[in-house]
Amino acid sequence: MTDSLVPFPFQLVGFDLDGTLLDTSADLTGAVNHALALAGRPALDIAAVRPMIGGGAKRMLEHGLAATGGCEADEMAHLYRALLDHYEANISAGSLPFPGMIETLDALDAMGVKIAVCTNKFEHLADKLLTELGLRDRFFTLIGGDTMGKGNAKPSAAPIHEMIRRGGGGRTAFVGDSIYDVMAAKNAGVPSIVVRFGFLGGPAEDLGADAIIDRYEDLIPTLRAL
Structure with missing residues (x-):
């Protein structure tokens, strides 16, 4: 059976912002x-x-x-x-989407997957950045580092749990580029994917994610494999 006939395994996919969706x-x-x-x-x-x-x-x-x-x-x-x-x-002066990101979000949206942003950037700054780049409306919700209150930013599970609640539940995966992203996903009990092109402080393999991708074109096949 071809991939196009197999139901997509995730109803919700969350993304970190800096170093994952955008090169900021x-x-x-x-x-x-x-x-x-x-x-x-x-x-x-x-x-x-x-x-x-x-x-x-x-x-x-x-x-x-x-x-x-x-x-x-x-x-x-x-x-x-x-x-x-x-x-x-100067929040959007030099910030750009990573190659292939827009097309991948389009493909997820076409499959009915809900996509969200969960970042440690302050919510109002993340909202301003995404709005200025014309991307804010692509995400059903945005959770910032201050959204859940003091002490509840990633690696706490609280932002991802709230993201899932706002999305109405369903099988969820989280995509990021840091140990904060991987640990938040683990603490929330959802699989994590690390982007090797992000703002890594060391080898991607050392972060302990469930999968690693080298480019956005690999995300959907990797999610299917999970």
Whole structure:
């Protein structure tokens, strides 16, 4: 029996945002370097910042400051606010969908699969980014790092459980690029897929996902195989 005649095994597929749906590294690096400049620190290149992305803006800034000499707690609050303001003002300047992502979302939608975003980026920033890129309406829901309250961002299972609840239930898979994504999926009891082209801090194999893809064209066959 051909794949087209076999029911698709998932009713809902959730996606991380930064490093999974979109390459946001240029804009995030710009925001980090804006904060570092205010602190009198040298700028970091995109290659250095990419592995810092995934745990939210504050953790990203903490890593950036640690890489350039550390930071006092009282200075951190000021720099964090400056980073967020700069990022929000330039949020979609250099961010782009990864190759094949749009076509893959189209294919999932054509099969009746509900697709959602579950990110550690603040919800209002994720909404602004997706809206400015004309992508927001593709997702039935968006859950940010602050949506579920303090302490309930990924790797907590809470965002994925809420995503499933909003989607009306059904077999779910989650696609991401970080240990936060894999652990959130494991904690929620759903299979995870890691994109090798994301903002990885090491080998994709070390994250413990159920599957790894090298390009978006491989996602739907991989979901079928799961």
